[in-house]
Structure formats: structure tokens, C-alpha cells
Amino acid sequence: GQQLNQSPQSMFIQEGEDVSMNCTSSSIFNTWLWYKQDPGEGPVLLIALYKAGELTSNGRLTAQFGITRKDSFLNISASIPSDVGIYFCAGQRTGNQFYFGTGTSLTVIP
């Protein structure tokens, strides 16, 4: 099955630093979604992107739908301890199926 390439796999950062992660694919997607997963919980939707080039913010989070439609980026500004978790990207082409990245594990050091 198709998986998205998500990087980095893990990040250890100081509180207050900015974070960047990305997701790439060899296929074009029509929708990109970004999720955060806390331990023992299901993924929670952070940002949804529907158009190539779209830049969308949700508080300190900003995500972009790549121009080529084969990638997406998530930035977190001024990280805080509660940003700790695993971040997943998901892409949707036509129909219903979503394809997921393998996740970026974020650790924020106070």
C-alpha cells in the first residue's frame, strides 16, 4: 500500500523553538490533513488543506499544501510542552481512501 514519506522521524527541541516537518509522496493528492496523537488516544485533526499552494493557520500551527500537490509542510511556532506528541500527515486523492505518513515524534524540553 502507499505510504507517505514523513520527516523527520523524531525531534527533540527546546521550549520556545520553532518546529518544521514535512510529508512527501510520489503521487498527487487533492487533500492534505495534519493530525496530532497523544499517547493512548486517537489522532486529532489539526489542519485541513484543499488547494495547491494553500497556507492555513491554526493558532501557532501553520500548514501548507505544496504547489506540486505531492507534499505538505507543518510548522509549529514557539513550541510549548503540551506540543509533545506524534504528528501525522494524511493525503487523499479521489474517492475516500486516506494515506498516512509514519509520524513525527516531537519532544519539547522545558
Added chain:
Amino acid sequence: NAGVTQTPKFQVLKTGQSMTLQCAQDMNHEYMSWYRQDPGMGLRLIHYSVGAGITDQGEVPNGYNVSRSTTEDFPLRLLSAAPSQTSVYFCASSRRGVATNEKLFFGSGTQLSVL
């Protein structure tokens, strides 16, 4: 609204046992799906449904059955559990049955161990 509700939260089975993982949503979503999450593998689609009475296979359907008799419920059945089915299972739903530009909402998961 409760959103997507999964039960049980944890389950331990012996090899060969059967069980049903329950999933219910109260958002009147047409699309429902089951994923399994394994370390380093991301989320992999098991089965999905675009509406009551309609189901289809995803990426890893072997060993699992589903049915969709109502819009709200989408149970996942393991007929004869195997250790390879040890995983965390997530149910997810979205509003429309066949569409792009959708948002997928997840339940809190079921952690299954097969001994």
C-alpha cells in the same frame, strides 16, 4: 456530540478466539473505516464503508470482517485471532460517502493483544 466512540479500550485474546470491536458515530457520517496502527507502519486501512449496506476492503483486510447495517455503527470482527493481529485499532469517519475534500475524525482506539 460524542463523535466517534470505540469499545473496548483494551482487550486481550488467546489465539483462535473471536471478538468484535465496536464503533459508533453520532455525526450522521456516511463514511466509516477501520485502521490498525503498528510501530513504524503508520495507519493502515483495513475495511471501509461509504454508507449503510456498503463495505469494501482496504489495504490489510485479511482476518477481519465488517458489516454496516446502520449509519451509526461499523463493527469490526476478528473471527479467529492471530498474534499478528496484535495492534491498536482505530475507527474513523467522515461526512460524505464518496468525496474528496473531506476531514477524517478518529475514535480513541482499542489496544488489542493476541497471545
